[in-house]
Amino acid sequence: MERYVGFSGKRNRCFCCMGKTVVDAEYQEEIEKARRDLRALIFNKTCAPIMLRLAFHDAGTYCKHTQTGGPNGSIRKPEEFEQSCNKGLKVAIDFCEEIKSKHPKISYADIFQLAGVVAVEITGGPTIDFIPGRKDSNECTEEGRLPDLEKGPIHLMDTLKRMVLCYMDFVALSGAHVMDRTQKNRSNFDGPWTDKPLKFDNSYFINLLREYREELVWHEPQALVRREFLNLLIGESDGTSLIPSDRTMMTFDEFRCDVMKYAEIPELFLKEYAQAHKKLSELGFIKKPPFHLYHKMKKNKKSYVLPQTIAGVIIVASIIMVWYRVKEK
Numbered sequence: 001m002e003r004y005v006g007f008s009g010k011r012n013r014c015f016c017c018m019g020k021t022v023v024d025a026e027y028q029e030e031i032e033k034a035r036r037d038l039r040a041l042i043f044n045k046t047c048a049p050i051m052l053r054l055a056f057h058d059a060g061t062y063c064k065h066t067q068t069g070g071p072n073g074s075i076r077k078p079e080e081f082e083q084s085c086n087k088g089l090k091v092a093i094d095f096c097e098e099i100k101s102k103h104p105k106i107s108y109a110d111i112f113q114l115a116g117v118v119a120v121e122i123t124g125g126p127t128i129d130f131i132p133g134r135k136d137s138n139e140c141t142e143e144g145r146l147p148d149l150e151k152g153p154i155h156l157m158d159t160l161k162r163m164v165l166c167y168m169d170f171v172a173l174s175g176a177h178v179m180d181r182t183q184k185n186r187s188n189f190d191g192p193w194t195d196k197p198l199k200f201d202n203s204y205f206i207n208l209l210r211e212y213r214e215e216l217v218w219h220e221p222q223a224l225v226r227r228e229f230l231n232l233l234i235g236e237s238d239g240t241s242l243i244p245s246d247r248t249m250m251t252f253d254e255f256r257c258d259v260m261k262y263a264e265i266p267e268l269f270l271k272e273y274a275q276a277h278k279k280l281s282e283l284g285f286i287k288k289p290p291f292h293l294y295h296k297m298k299k300n301k302k303s304y305v306l307p308q309t310i311a312g313v314i315i316v317a318s319i320i321m322v323w324y325r326v327k328e329k
Contacts, residue, residue, distance in 0.1 A: 048120075061146065072139075146159075
């Protein structure tokens with residue numbers, strides 16, 4: 001993607017447009033300081049799972065039809081964090097308040113999403129590209145915006161379309177369950193999703209295959225070989241806990257194929273998770289140049305078009321003149 005870089009005329013203030021959000025150098029410096037503080041806080045408080053959940057729940061309310069919700073920091077408001085789907089997130093919001101008090105220039109929206117990025121990285125997950133510049137909103141969304149696996153695959157597919165996410169994005173993001181455990185006071189279930197919580201890897205998908213191995217359908221010519229490979233890969237039950245809603249991941253081919261793919265190729269899961277996480281964290285987050293730079297870009301574009309047009313006319317005229325001279329001789 002083409003990128004235009006300009007300066008506002010103020011010292012130490014630059015704009016990166018057409019693919020990078022507009023933030024000044026001072027704001028970017030604060031982001032890096034906040035990243036370091038978040039790293040220390042998440043490590044000391046052992047709170048990576050709930051910080052990632054906060055980032056997901058703030059961003060997951062986006063609606064492309066109304067252009068509302070998304071990663072705008074509105075989850076900090078009681079009208080939103082007191083919704084049943086956001087039980088327990090006040091703890092993470094309070095942790096982020098500590099960072100906000102040190103870096104008041106940064107928006108809550110950026111702090112929440114940066115916390116999610118750091119939570120993944122500090123537990124061994126992939127590095128996720130983070131672009132700052134989100135604006136805070138005081139407008140809270142109604143309950144029911146977040147994906148709810150217990151409502152079945154049709155609801156899930158409709159929700160993903162509303163959020164502008166694809167099936168692969170959802171499956172990859174679901175792999176983040178590896179960092180957490182089910183909580184009795186949130187889902188009425190209790191137990192870890194994997195035997196290594198707080199370690200970011202592909203074991204969530206291995207556990208899914210282990211739990212529902214008898215329901216797998218084999219269509220490939222080498223089905224028996226593939227099945228034996230997966231049986232060797234997933235092994236026997238390790239006592240981890242899967243909740244009924246996890247079953248949705250194995251209901252349709254669109255989800256099940258990606259589950260098997262990520263279980264077999266951990267490197268692919270990490271790569272596609274990073275892409276899906278970035279996409280989720282930027283839903284509705286419009287990146288465009290400032291007004292005066294936008295017109296400067298249009299003006300520059302026109303200045304290139306005019307000389308090219310004149311040069312083309314001259315070349316055509318020269319060819320015609322040469323052709324007539326040759327014809328007269």
